[in-house]
Amino acid sequence: DIQMTQSPSTLSASVGDRVTITCRASQSISDWVAWYQQKPGKAPNLLIYRASSLKSGVPSRFSGSGSGTEFTLTISSLQPDDFASYYCQQYNSNFQTFGQGTKVEIK
């Protein structure tokens, strides 16, 4: 199975900060990556698919980039509603895997 190594596991930031989360795939997966946001006690919500396509309704401060083995999720200006956990997912094959998650905390 393809492994997704996500970093950092925890990130402390302030409102207004630019935040970057990275996922590295164990082999090339083109741009078959999605990103999710999850708040405590809630189901994950899709933010980005195909590495850089923003889901309709998701704020434009969220963006994704990358191809091959390295992918990033960027929040251009962190807002109070963005303090949550974030997960990447690869779907290069029919046996998808998730990154370990990044918790974005208030600094």
Added chain:
Amino acid sequence: QLQLQESGPGVVKASETLSLTCSVSGDSISSDTSYWGWVRQPPGKGLEWIGSFYYSGTTYYNSSLKSRVAISVDTSKNHFSLRLSSVTAADTAVYYCARHLLGYCRNGVCNTGWFDPWGQGSLVTVSS
């Protein structure tokens, strides 16, 4: 608006079989536009894909669970079910069902893609 809702027992005894159902409204699980799947999350941990099916009957399972898991479909009720046998404490988790959108398609065959939307989740605790 598409909605998914998990239902089933909140507690299952060790060595027994976990059974959950996902009821879907707002879309048909017989549609050719998406797969439908299950994902779980142990308390305080990350997400783990369990398995997904397509209307054609194609089903994929996580290799680490394949020997214990089965997904079944009831198109008349527009719901699908998960069965996980021989459970242990390691199977304690919140179980989510989700629409599993199509990924890339080649020669008329489409792979699995991203999950959207998700059900609210159902906590299942394995008791000893």
